[in-house]
Amino acid sequence: MSKELDDQYCVTCPKCGRVSQKTYVTDSKIKCSRCGYHYYVHMGNGVSVIMEASRMEGGKPHENLLAYVRALESLISVGCAAT
Numbered sequence: 901m902s903k904e905l906d907d908q909y910c911v912t913c914p915k916c917g918r919v920s921q922k923t924y925v926t927d928s929k930i931k932c933s934r935c936g937y938h939y940y941v942h943m944g945n946g947v948s949v950i951m952e953a954s955r956m957e958g959g960k961p962h963e964n965l966l967a968y969v970r971a972l973e974s975l976i977s978v979g980c981a982a983t
């Protein structure tokens with residue numbers, strides 16, 4: 901198997917499990933082509949978040965989530981440096 905394929909993540913629908921994409925990094929809303937479920941995916945730097953797309957509406961949920969993700973990423977990089 902090639903390294904490229906091993907390193908990719910499969911993004912799957914949280915409702916029916918259909919694989920929607922294989923990627924290293926993503927920050928997008930996806931509508932499942934099988935069951936129609938609308939969900940949000942963020943992946944990158946060792947952090948993955950999947951939630952209902954409707955939770956990203958109103959206020960600044962996306963900005964808040966990205967701030968949370970950046971905090972997680974900094975924790976991960978600190979953890980890696982310590983070992």
Ligand SMILES: [Zn+2]
Nearest residue numbers: 913916932935
């Ligand atoms: Zn689905």
